[in-house]
Amino acid sequence: MSQPTVRRETPTDPVGSDPAPRHTRRSALPLPVRHLLLAALGLAAVAGLLLVTGDLTALRLAAVGYTMLAVAGLQLLVGASGQVSLGHGAFMMIGAYAMALLVLHQPMLPLAVNLAIIVVVSVVAGIAVGAATARLHGPYLAGATLILAVGLPGLAHRYHDVLGGSNGLNIRTAGAPPFLQGLVSTSEWRALVVWTTVVLGLALLATLSAGRLGRRMRAIRDDETAAAMAGVPVGGTKVVAFVIASTAGGLAGGLQAYVLGTVTPGSFTLVLSLTLLAALVMGGIGSLWGALWAAIAIVYLQIWATDLARALNLSRDVENNLPIVFFGVVLILVLRFWPLGVHGALHSLRARLRARES
Amino acid sequence: MTHFINLTLNGLASGAGYAALALSLVIIYQATRLVNFAQPALALLSVYTAYTVTQLTGSYWVGFAAALTVGLVVGALVERVIIRPIARTSQLNAIIVTLGLLLVIQGVVGMVWGNEQHGFRYAFDYVGRFAPSDVFALASVGGVALLLFLVYRFTPLGLRMRAAAFRPEAARLSGVKVGLMLTVGWGIASLIGALAGMLAGPPFLSPNVFDVVFVFGITAAVVGGLDNPFGAVVGGLLIGLGMSYVSGYVGPELATLSALVIVVLVLSVRPDGILSRPTARKV
Amino acid sequence: MSTAPLLSVRGLTAHHGPVRALTDVSLDVPHQGLCAVLGANGAGKTTLLRTLTGLHPATSGRVLLDDEDITRLPTEKVITRGLAHVPEGGGVIVELTVEENLRLGGLWRADRRDRTTFDEVMALFPPLAERRSRTASTLSGGERQMLAIGRALMARPKVLLLDEPSLGLAPRVTRQIFTLLRDLRARTGLTVVLVEQNAAGALSVTDHGLVLDQGRVATEGPSDGLLADERTRHAYLGF
Numbered sequence: 032m033s034q035p036t037v038r039r040e041t042p043t044d045p046v047g048s049d050p051a052p053r054h055t056r057r058s059a060l061p062l063p064v065r066h067l068l069l070a071a072l073g074l075a076a077v078a079g080l081l082l083v084t085g086d087l088t089a090l091r092l093a094a095v096g097y098t099m100l101a102v103a104g105l106q107l108l109v110g111a112s113g114q115v116s117l118g119h120g121a122f123m124m125i126g127a128y129a130m131a132l133l134v135l136h137q138p139m140l141p142l143a144v145n146l147a148i149i150v151v152v153s154v155v156a157g158i159a160v161g162a163a164t165a166r167l168h169g170p171y172l173a174g175a176t177l178i179l180a181v182g183l184p185g186l187a188h189r190y191h192d193v194l195g196g197s198n199g200l201n202i203r204t205a206g207a208p209p210f211l212q213g214l215v216s217t218s219e220w221r222a223l224v225v226w227t228t229v230v231l232g233l234a235l236l237a238t239l240s241a242g243r244l245g246r247r248m249r250a251i252r253d254d255e256t257a258a259a260m261a262g263v264p265v266g267g268t269k270v271v272a273f274v275i276a277s278t279a280g281g282l283a284g285g286l287q288a289y290v291l292g293t294v295t296p297g298s299f300t301l302v303l304s305l306t307l308l309a310a311l312v313m314g315g316i317g318s319l320w321g322a323l324w325a326a327i328a329i330v331y332l333q334i335w336a337t338d339l340a341r342a343l344n345l346s347r348d349v350e351n352n353l354p355i356v357f358f359g360v361v362l363i364l365v366l367r368f369w370p371l372g373v374h375g376a377l378h379s380l381r382a383r384l385r386a387r388e389s
Numbered sequence: 390m391t392h393f394i395n396l397t398l399n400g401l402a403s404g405a406g407y408a409a410l411a412l413s414l415v416i417i418y419q420a421t422r423l424v425n426f427a428q429p430a431l432a433l434l435s436v437y438t439a440y441t442v443t444q445l446t447g448s449y450w451v452g453f454a455a456a457l458t459v460g461l462v463v464g465a466l467v468e469r470v471i472i473r474p475i476a477r478t479s480q481l482n483a484i485i486v487t488l489g490l491l492l493v494i495q496g497v498v499g500m501v502w503g504n505e506q507h508g509f510r511y512a513f514d515y516v517g518r519f520a521p522s523d524v525f526a527l528a529s530v531g532g533v534a535l536l537l538f539l540v541y542r543f544t545p546l547g548l549r550m551r552a553a554a555f556r557p558e559a560a561r562l563s564g565v566k567v568g569l570m571l572t573v574g575w576g577i578a579s580l581i582g583a584l585a586g587m588l589a590g591p592p593f594l595s596p597n598v599f600d601v602v603f604v605f606g607i608t609a610a611v612v613g614g615l616d617n618p619f620g621a622v623v624g625g626l627l628i629g630l631g632m633s634y635v636s637g638y639v640g641p642e643l644a645t646l647s648a649l650v651i652v653v654l655v656l657s658v659r660p661d662g663i664l665s666r667p668t669a670r671k672v
Numbered sequence: 673m674s675t676a677p678l679l680s681v682r683g684l685t686a687h688h689g690p691v692r693a694l695t696d697v698s699l700d701v702p703h704q705g706l707c708a709v710l711g712a713n714g715a716g717k718t719t720l721l722r723t724l725t726g727l728h729p730a731t732s733g734r735v736l737l738d739d740e741d742i743t744r745l746p747t748e749k750v751i752t753r754g755l756a757h758v759p760e761g762g763g764v765i766v767e768l769t770v771e772e773n774l775r776l777g778g779l780w781r782a783d784r785r786d787r788t789t790f791d792e793v794m795a796l797f798p799p800l801a802e803r804r805s806r807t808a809s810t811l812s813g814g815e816r817q818m819l820a821i822g823r824a825l826m827a828r829p830k831v832l833l834l835d836e837p838s839l840g841l842a843p844r845v846t847r848q849i850f851t852l853l854r855d856l857r858a859r860t861g862l863t864v865v866l867v868e869q870n871a872a873g874a875l876s877v878t879d880h881g882l883v884l885d886q887g888r889v890a891t892e893g894p895s896d897g898l899l900a901d902e903r904t905r906h907a908y909l910g911f
Contacts, residue, residue, distance in 0.1 A: 115484055117426075163653045170424035170615070173484055174607045175652050177426070181604045182645030189642035301600055302495070305488050312485055352499035352596075359492030366475050366482050366489070545779055552765055552776050558727065559763035563823065564751040564780035 066237045070230035077226045086218040090290065091330055093222040096229040097286040099326035102311050103236050103319055104279025109308070110316040111245055112272040113252030115169070118160070118176030119307050121183040122277040124299035125156050126284030128187075131200040131294045142204070146228060146285060153281025154274055161273030165266050168255075180304040184296035199295030202288065225286045232279060237319055239275065248272050302355060309358040313365050332357060395518055396637040397630060402523035404629015405530040406589035410606030411613060411621035412534065413582035418615045420554040420574040421476065424607070426487040427467065429599035430494035431579045432586030435460040437502050439587060440509055440594060449510060456583045464579020465572045472575070473568070499596040506593040515591075526588045533581055534622045541618075550574060601645055605632060608648040612655050676739065678703045678863050679724075679755075679831050684733035686723045693719045694887045696733070701831065701865060701880070704857055708874040708895060709867045711884035717867040718760055720884070721833045724865075725757040726750045738830065752780055756829035760836050762820030766809035770800050773808055773819055777826030793822040796852075814845035821849070825856075831863045832856075838870045846870065850877040875899045 077096070081089055105119050129152045133145045140148075164175050187194040194200065206217035215223070239245060247268045250258040259265045288294045310329050315321030332354045340350030410428065417425045435456040443452030471490060476483040513521035541547035552560035553570035561567050589602045609628040613620025631651065632644045639647075677700035686694040694716045701707045709717050722728040724735055726747040735743045742750050751757075756777075765773055774793060778784050794801040797818045803810065808819060817837050824832055834853075838846040854877055856862045868874035875881050875895040882892040883904065891904055898904050 109481075113481060115481060117488070163657075167653075167656055169480060170418070170484060171611065171652075171656055173426070174424060174611060175649060175656075178604045178608065178645060178649040178652060181600050182649055185642035185645055189640055300597070302492070302597075305492055308485065309489060309492060348503045349500045351504060352496040355492050356496035356500065359489045359494075359496060362489030362492065363471060363475075363486055366486050367471075545784070548768075548772055548776055549779065551768065551772075555767045556763065556765045558759070559765050560776070561727070561747040562725065562751060562757050562759065562763060563776045564748050564827065565776070566748050 062241055063234070063238045066234040069237075070234040073230045073233075074226055078223065081215075081219050081222055086216055089216070089218040089222040091334070093218070093225040093286075093290045094330045095326045096222070096225040097283040097290070098307075098329050099322050100229045100232050100286070101280050101283035102307055102314070102325045102329075103233055103322040104276040104283070105307055105311050106316065106319060106322050107236055107240060107248075107279070108272050108276035109311065110318075110321075111240055111252065112248035112269060114269060114272065115173040115308075116176045116273070116276065117173050117301070117304050117308065118179035118183075119276070119280050120299045120301070120304035121176075121179045122153060122156065122280030123284030123287065123303070124183055124294075124296070126153055126281030126286075127288040127294045127299070128194060128200070128284075129153075129281070130285040130288040131202050132193075134202040134204055135200065142224065142289070146282065149281055149285040150278055153278040156281065157274035157277030158270070160277065161270040164273070165270050177301065177304075180299075180301045184299055187296035194296075195294075197296060199293060199297075201293050203292060204289055221290050225290060228282065228286060232282060233319065233322075236275070236279065240319070244268065244271065306355070306358055309362040313358070313361050328358075392637065396633045398519045398523065400630035400633025401626060402519070402526050402629070403589070403633065404609075404626040405526035406585050406602060406625075407605040407609045407628050408622045408625025409530045409533065409581050409585035409588060410602060411609035411625045412530075412537070412618055413578040413585060414606060414610045415613070415615060415618050415621040416537075416574055416578040416581070418610070419618070420550070420571055421472075421483075422480065423472075423476065423483050423487070424615070425575075425578070426484065427490035427494065428579070428582045429586075429603040429606070430491045430498075431460060431463055431467070432582040433498050433596065433599055434463060434494055435579075435583035436509070436586040436590045436594060437498055440502075440507060443510075449512065453512070453587060456587055457580050460579040460581075460583025460586075461576045464582070465576035467579075468572050468575035473571070495596050502594075502596075504596055506595045509591045509594045511591045512587070522591075529584060529588070530622070530625075533584060534618070537577075537581075537618065546573070604645050604648050605629070608652050611652050677701055678705070678738060679865070680736040681720075681724070682734045682736070684720070684723060684735065685731045686719055686728055687731050688719070692731075692887060694723065697884070697887070697889055699882055699889075699892075701863055703863060704861050705863050705880060706853065706857060706878040707865045708871075708878040708881045709865060709884060710869075710871045710874060710881060710898075711890070713869070715884040716887040717884055718835055719887075721757060721759075721835050721865070721867055724750075724833060725755055727757075748780075751827060751829075754827075754830035755833065756824035756827050756831070757833040758817075758820045758824050758835060758837065760839065762816045762837075764808045764811075764816045764819050764823070767807065769805050769807050770811070770819060771804040773823050774800075774804075774826050777823035778828075781827065789826055789828060793825055796825075797822055814841050814848075817841065817845075817849060821852075829862075831865065833865045833867075835867045836869060837866070838868060838873065846873060850874070853877060871905075872899070 077092060080092060084092075101119060101123055105116065108114050108116055126149050129149045130145060133140060133148060160176075160179065164172055167175055187199065188196055206212075207215050207220035211220065247258070247263045250261065250263050251265055251268055255265060306329060307325075310325035311321060313328060314323070314325035336350055336353035336357070339345070340347075340353065410432070413428055414425060417423060417428075438459045439452035439456035441452075442455040443449050446452070467490065471486060472483065475486045511522040512525050515522040541551060549560070549565045550570050550573065552563065553565055553567040554574070557567045560570075585602070585606065586599065590598060605628050606625070609624035610621050611624075612627065613622070613624030628648070628651070632648065635644045635647045679699075679701040681697060681699040684694055684697045685692065697716075697720060699707070699709075709720060711717050719728055723730050726742075726745055726749075730743055733743070734741055737753055737755055740753060742753055742755070745753070765776070768776070774790060775784075778789055794804070799815050800819055800822060803815075808816065811819060821832075821834070821837070837849050841849070850873055853862075853864050853866065857864065864878075866874055866878060875898055878895045880892070881895045881898040883890045883898070890907075891898070
């Protein structure tokens with residue numbers, strides 16, 4: 032499904048040169064093929080899970096899927112290229128509204144075309160914002176993207192007629208195709224659609240991250256000046272990273288709208304963007320696997336918080352804010368004691384166990 | 390024309406709050422090269438404390454004092470306990486940890502006081518054009534800025550704080566306790582942030598009431614130059630005016646996005662803000 | 673030079689990450705001593721001074737000032753015990769005015785309102801007196817070095833540590849600064865440890881010299897002896 036951290040390049044790697052085909056002891060297949068195989072495996076795993084679980088889990092699995100895609104995009108931007116974006120939720124909003132508008136106004140278009148159009152829209156939005164903010168660094172970029180995250184939902188109120196104001200838009204999409212009806216439920220079909228898109232997206236992200244673009248981004252993250260002197264096109268690479276991240280975010284938003292059937296400005300707040308970032312740091316900023324832990328945490332924490340609040344008879348105020356507080360606390364603790372996140376911790380645990388065995 | 394004058398006066402009054410918030414961001418940025426994204430959350434905590442204290446004592450001004458005290462103490466504590474151990478590792482981590490703090494405080498405020506809105510009064514009468522509360526907003530921010538300038542410029546504490554901010558190592562070699570200066574700086578900054586909250590909070594409080602205020606505050610700080618306190622105040626008033634005009638003539642929903650346009654435009658022309666000068670910084 | 677040393681360094685070892693930067697360095701500087709620390713680039717001279725004032729942590733060994741152990745004290749405390757350190761390049765705060773830079777140096781003293789030290793420093797450096805309300809960014813390299821030394825003197829230190837005061841300065845200005853060190857000792861009884869690349873110049877004003885090589889003491893002795901010793905000059909000092 033994704034690229035394990037073991038093969039992360041060190042800063043001493045030659046920068047900008049074409050990647051020589053590397054042969055690890057595990058496999059001699061070229062990287063894209065291996066990523067596609069992993070993707071197929073991941074999809075098979077999800078399909079297997081769907082077989083043994085019910086409709087409710089199908090919806091949750093779908094949520095894990097699109098959240099993971101969004102976080103993976105952010106991972107590429109923050110983890111690999113070192114740019115902090117607080118506006119990732121804004122791109123999810125763009126994708127979600129694009130999906131809703133397409134379904135409402137062009138109901139004849141098939142889902143695949145809708146998704147393709149969403150990719151184009153997200154790329155355009157990513158280029159617009161990425162180019163505008165290309166010269167901003169560190170806190171300035173974070174500030175500008177924060178403004179985007181806070182400001183964009185205002186558009187839904189401003190263009191009430193088209194975007195539906197604070198009630199948002201509701202859409203109905205087709206369920207499973209006729210020949211599968213009775214075999215898979217609508218929710219299961221949606222989960223499969225989401226995960227097919229997600230694993231393809233992740234395979235692409237992993238391939239990009241392992242290739243020349245990934246090396247360039249890491250070179251910029253480690254030392255921008257040195258990267259520039261080594262011939263890395265700094266500005267261009269940053270914009271490309273931003274566009275890829277926005278596209279992953281937009282596609283994730285589109286899938287979310289497809290699964291939930293409703294889009295409201297209230298679901299794309301600053302807190303969403305911050306939660307995505309927090310979960311990413313918690314999962315592990317250096318690896319795409321971190322995005323999986325992050326997505327599971329985002330989806331299931333909300334559910335557990337509700338269960339816990341019911342069990343302990345806590346008030347709604349506590350219940351609603353529990354996940355936010357949890358993510359905040361975890362974010363601070365992880366940065367303080369565990370800077371590589373869950374994935375890094377698992378990794379070092381495995382290394383330690385192996386060392387003990389031998 | 391009356392409309393324009395009303396917008397101008399309103400803009401100046403709300404600009405005072407943005408100026409105070411920008412000032413609190415700049416004080417910390419100057420000392421640590423860190424934008425404190427938790428600043429609006431610290432202000433939130435202060436203002437909710439004021440809300441409760443006012444309800445308990447019946448006095449707005451006791452609540453006001455409580456807000457400033459909470460700002461000062463919590464700001465200092467946050468620097469000591471949370472920021473300092475992490476800021477040492479990397480700038481990226483330091484930014485992210487302030488975001489974590491933002492989530493925690495906003496969430497805790499929501500847990501304690503609830504997510505629904507509470508009515509919260511102004512310091513003075515607010516009805517009419519340039520009402521007493523507007524005058525109070527401008528005067529208090531002006532007073533704080535002046536006081537800050539005098540302390541920085543003319544007292545030993547101010548000299549130590551400037552030295553610690555400009556050249557931490559040289560300051561330590563002159564016997565300055567740089568760590569203590571950082572804590573004091575965070576305390577002062579969060580106190581001013583609490584003032585910003587008291588000015589910008591009314592008439593209604595809710596856990597994300599300062600999201601938009603923060604947008605304007607950070608825009609003001611960026612426009613003024615993140616390391617220029619004087620610029621932060623001017624920037625705050627300018628943004629107050631600008632947003633008032635945008636809201637009045639175009640629509641209030643677009644004010645935040647126009648702030649983004651302003652930030653991007655300003656930073657593309659002057660990467661360090663309009664009023665920043667590479668050398669010979671004032672204050 | 674008869675009594676116990678004022679500054680005594682015993683077996684000091686320090687690391688830069690995993691790399692050992694100082695190995696078992698010992699050095700005694702008597703009251704009113706002028707000691708030169710010499711050696712090639714990267715020999716550990718700057719690290720030695722930084723370890724003395726606590727800017728760099730010592731791995732092992734001890735630093736005694738007037739018989740008080742200051743090895744583990746934080747920098748700002750070390751300063752108040754009577755050690756002043758002018759870092760490489762001076763460490764002048766260019767954003768502050770000349771007067772503010774100087775006042776900063778004596779700010780920790782209980783008698784900081786007493787202006788005698790300030791007036792003495794002004795008298796010592798007339799160019800600074802002329803520009804006391806200008807920012808330090810307007811000063812020339814030599815004037816900045818004067819300001820840095822002046823700021824250190826504001827603390828009325830027992831020992832002054834000077835890191836490459838001649839760096840980037842014209843030979844004439846360098847000579848002025850070296851002469852100043854002798855004057856200061858004669859007038860105020862100041863003790864000085866001088867780190868220098870300019871070995872010939874440094875040895876001609878000091879009375880004791882120590883040569884570092886790859887973090888170890890290669891040789892030490894009276895300055896005129898080192899200056900005269902052909903072998904030391906060739907092997908370590910390059911002239």
